[in-house]
Amino acid sequence: MKHFAVGVMALGLVVATTASAQDKAGAEAPKSEAPPETTPYKEAPQEEKRSPYYKKVQGWLWFEGFIGPSAYDPDKFGGLSVQGSPNAPRLNGPQFGFAVGTAFGGPFFLGAYYRQANYTDAPPGLAYKLMKVGLDMQGNLRFIPYVHPMFRLDIGYARTFSGNPYGLSNTDVDGLDFTLGVGIRVPLVRWMSLAATFDWSFVGLSVRGDDPNTGDRFRSWIGGQQLAFTIALTFHFIGVRKN
Numbered sequence: 001m002k003h004f005a006v007g008v009m010a011l012g013l014v015v016a017t018t019a020s021a022q023d024k025a026g027a028e029a030p031k032s033e034a035p036p037e038t039t040p041y042k043e044a045p046q047e048e049k050r051s052p053y054y055k056k057v058q059g060w061l062w063f064e065g066f067i068g069p070s071a072y073d074p075d076k077f078g079g080l081s082v083q084g085s086p087n088a089p090r091l092n093g094p095q096f097g098f099a100v101g102t103a104f105g106g107p108f109f110l111g112a113y114y115r116q117a118n119y120t121d122a123p124p125g126l127a128y129k130l131m132k133v134g135l136d137m138q139g140n141l142r143f144i145p146y147v148h149p150m151f152r153l154d155i156g157y158a159r160t161f162s163g164n165p166y167g168l169s170n171t172d173v174d175g176l177d178f179t180l181g182v183g184i185r186v187p188l189v190r191w192m193s194l195a196a197t198f199d200w201s202f203v204g205l206s207v208r209g210d211d212p213n214t215g216d217r218f219r220s221w222i223g224g225q226q227l228a229f230t231i232a233l234t235f236h237f238i239g240v241r242k243n
Helices: 004-029
Strands: 062-079 091-104 110-120 128-140 148-161 169-189 192-210 216-235
Touching: 062 110, 062 192, 091 128, 091 216, 128 169, 128 192, 148 192, 169 216
Parallel strands: none
Antiparallel strands: 062 091, 062 216, 091 110, 110 128, 128 148, 148 169, 169 192, 192 216
């Protein structure tokens, strides 16, 4: 009986010691750290989608070629008639040419132009060609993105050659050209655009030649009018947006 009591006491002591050790271990165990706070994911703002050309004409250096129909009345503003010859007739014919220059201040263009109209479908002896060269100024209203309204102002030198409409011989006919044009310009790609304009020109010419009736030297000033519809393809380089 004595041995049984001792055994029970020993077993109780072992159980108490084990429980105490477990409580101490539990008290000393490190607490697990809370997961770090994460900020909610925000999508990066998307760039505004634009056309490859922003639908706006750009570029510093311009090369422009144009073509279209025209009509010219050499003595629209006052008749000029050499003795025995009628006034110069109004003729229709194709016009072509080119311009080169620079765009400065954004929408404004300044350059030089060459235009030539061939009035060869005329009565015998009256066919000729009209050449104009000078300063070309344009304004393109780029605040309208897809179709730019535009205007044109040309001031330059004009002359007729390869014939004349006055029935004179040994002619020398030259003077001044003043052109106003209005139309639209449509951007095609970053470096190219298409323009269509209606042009009105005043052509003031000094006419010199030999009168075939008297042989005397004839000299006079005359004012004419030219109407033209122009289609222009323009290439713009240097300073054009790359992306």
